[in-house]
Amino acid sequence: MIAVHIPVLLKEAIEGLLEGEGKAFIDCTVGTAGHLLELLSQTKDDVMVIGIDKDNKSLEVARERLKDFGDRVTLLFGGFEDIDTLIEPLKPPPIAGILFDLGMSSFQxxxxxxxxxxxxxxxxxxxxxxxxxxxxKELINESSQENLLQLLRKFGEDKWSRRLSRVIVERRGTEAFETTVELSNFVRRNIPRRAAHKTLARVFQALRITVNNELENLKTGLVKAFNLLKIDGRIAVISYHSLEDRIVKNFFRILKEAELAVTGHQRCIRPSKDERMSNRRSRSARLRVINKRAELTNQMILNEYTELETVHESDTEGNE
Ligand SMILES: C[S@@+](CC[C@H](N)C(=O)[O-])C[C@H]1O[C@@H](n2cnc3c(N)ncnc32)[C@H](O)[C@@H]1O
Structure with missing residues (x-):
């Protein structure tokens, strides 16, 4: 049997979405359909639910799990950064809620x-x-040292980025990196033992974010989702690290300041102690929900958002 992903902040995210009334919802990150199943179970038969994911293997599992819901649910293969063109042919009713559960699933x-x-x-x-x-593989073997340094710093925020980018480029001059274990053993050999776990997590995070262009896609996806949403509709976003959360927080703040949306909660929602204990992946999760009040017509507002620096530029390698 395939081990599916345990959905994080399930009750809270679905509650946040369903506070708004409506006949259509979108799950932008279906995964193995944990949230989507709950959304379908909690809505009536005349509510249409659209699911999007760019991982075909996850969609296969989701399709199997959702088969009892028939044509109430439509699964689309693609990126949420293209949400507008993806859903256009379906001509859905006004969208009442859109969910983003970011990053990767345990299934992946x-x-x-x-x-x-x-x-x-x-x-x-x-x-x-x-x-x-x-x-x-291409990223690690073919990027210039400067590009490697930038991506490790920006998306991993690790203090060993400079050293690692240098030694990675030296080593691949004689032998390319092929596997995850080759890379992780190499990283371990080049940093102090006490730093290994955190640095490895950061290096792998940085590579994954870059390979999938995650932060730019998130920025684009959020704006498009807001434009698709009906007035009084909701967007709920679950993020797992500060780079993602900063983008969501800034976008929601800008919308609030422009009086285009309100937030249900002063702060983000975190998993309960029970959830954190029973599902380790939930530990870093943060849920933010926004409620749309007016259309985004002023391009100036968007300019502020897209130009926002999501990256700490400070050089933290002084201790290296
Ligand atoms: C944390 S998982 C979602 C898990 C899901 N909520 C569940 O309960 O099973 C994130 C999913 O988002 C997908 N994903 C990441 N970036 C995406 C993007 N830009 N467009 C569409 N799907 C994306 C990944 O493939 C992954 O399946």
Whole structure:
């Protein structure tokens, strides 16, 4: 039996979405359909639910799990950064709620062949969409030292980025990196033992974010989702690290300041202690929900958002 992903902040996210009335909802990150199943179970038969994911293997599992819901649910293969063109042919009723549950699922992480985990041996892949050409292997073996440094710093925020980018480029001059374990053993050998776990998590995070262009896609997806939403509709976003959360927080803040939306909660919602204990992946999760009040017509507002720096530029390698 396939181990599906345990949905994070399930009750809270679905509650947040369903506070608004409506006949159509979108799950932008279906995964193995944990949230989508709950959304379908809690809505009436005349409510249409659209699910999007750029991972065909996850969609296969989702399709099987959702088969009892018949034509109430439509699954679409693609990226949420294209949400507008993806859903257009379906001509759905006004969209009442849109969910983003960011990053990767345990279904992806736990499959060594996908290359997401530094604990498992597999090819250096990390693509959500296996049809995409750029993989982690190309990134690590072909990026310039400067580009490697930038991506490790920006998306991993690790203090060993400078040293690692230098030694990675030296080593691949004689032998290319092929597998996750080759890379993780190499990283371990080049940093202090006490830093290994955190640094490995950060290096793998940085590669995954870059391979999948995650932060730019999130920025685009959020704006398009807001434009698709009906007035009084809701967007709920679950993020797992500060780079994602910063984008969501800034976008929601800008909408609030422009009086285009209100937030239900002063702060983000975190998993309960019970959830954190029973599902380790939930530990870093943050849920933010916004309620749309007016259309985004002023391009100036968007300019502020798209130009926002999501990256800490400070050089933290002083201790290296
Ligand atoms: C945390 S999982 C979602 C898990 C899901 N909520 C569940 O309960 O099973 C994130 C999913 O988003 C997908 N994903 C990531 N970026 C995406 C994008 N830009 N467009 C569409 N899907 C994306 C990944 O392939 C992954 O399946």
């Amino acid at each position: 992480l736990n499959n060594p062949q996908r290359g997401f985990s530094y604990r498992e041996n597999g090819p250096l892949d990390m693509r959500f969409n296996s049809a995409q050409s750029l993989s982690a």
